[in-house]
Amino acid sequence: xxxxxxxxxxxxxxxxxxxxxxxxxxxxxxxxxxxxxxxxxxxxxxxxxxxxxxxxxxxxxxxxxxxxxxxxxxxxxxxxxxxxxxxxxxxxxxxxxxxxxxxxxxxxxxxxxxxxxxxxxxxxxxxxxxxxxxxxxxxxxxxxxxxxxxxxxxxxxxxxxxxxxxxxxxxxxx
Numbered sequence: 119x120x121x122x123x124x125x126x127x128x129x130x131x132x133x134x135x136x137x138x139x140x141x142x143x144x145x146x147x148x149x150x151x152x153x154x155x156x157x158x159x160x161x162x163x164x165x166x167x168x169x170x171x172x173x174x175x176x177x178x179x180x181x182x183x184x185x186x187x188x189x190x191x192x193x194x195x196x197x198x199x200x201x202x203x204x205x206x207x208x209x210x211x212x213x214x215x216x217x218x219x220x221x222x223x224x225x226x227x228x229x230x231x232x233x234x235x236x237x238x239x240x241x242x243x244x245x246x247x248x249x250x251x252x253x254x255x256x257x258x259x260x261x262x263x264x265x266x267x268x269x270x271x272x273x274x275x276x277x278x279x280x281x282x283x284x285x286x287x288x289x290x291x292x
Contacts, residue, residue, distance in 0.1 A: 162205040170208035171195070173215040174224035179232040179240050182225050186247050186266045191292060193220055193285060197258040198228030203275035204258040211258075214282040220289055227257050260285060264292050 162170070174195055177185075185192050195211060197204035215222060226232045233241060248254040248261070252268040260277065262270040262285050270288035272281040 162208060164199045164205070167199050167205045167208045170212040171197075171215070171224065172212075174211075174222045177223045177225060177232070179225065179236045179244060182223070182232070183240060183243050183247075185223075186243075186263055189265045191262070191264040191289065192223055193218075193260065193262050193289060194223045194225055195258065195260050196225045196227050196254075198226050198231055200228055201257045203256075206275040207258045207277055210277060210279055210282065211260075213279050219286065222260075262289050262292070 177194075182194065197207070199205070211222075228234075233244075236244075245254055247263060247266060248268050248271075252261070252271050255273040257273075258275065258277065259271060259273040260282060261268045261272075269292065270285050272285065
């Protein structure tokens with residue numbers, strides 16, 4: 119085969135890769151989460167999410183920061199109804215709430231939640247409670263705070279009941 123043939127092949131491949139690299143992807147929020155199990159699938163919608171987390175104690179960002187700044191020991195669940203990962207996690211939170219010995223505070227991280235009217239300083243102060251070695255990794259997050267800092271935490275929709283029970287054990291041992 120000639121050099122010209124291979125040059126054209128590489129040129130065509132290069133043009134293809136260049137355009138493939140600039141392709142855009144459209145992303146939109148899903149209003150329901152699907153929980154997969156070995157036997158069935160269940161859709162978790164916003165209303166089911168709220169039912170699953172019934173028993174948490176809603177707090178504002180100001181109340182959260184006050185608890186942290188006064189050194190109070192407490193467990194907080196950071197999530198929001200529109201978060202597909204929070205909805206997927208909510209059945210585990212429901213189980214945890216049924217056996218929890220301690221109050222679980224709820225900080226709504228959504229567009230209309232605790233952060234919507236917060237000042238930049240309050241938001242910065244929130245993130246500073248998740249200082250080294252713990253950092254805020256998104257929602258859902260369940261964290262134990264003591265003396266103004268996170269001392270135990272789990273995050274993500276793959277959090278198990280055992281993970282949450284470890285937070286309770288850490289609470290009892292602090």
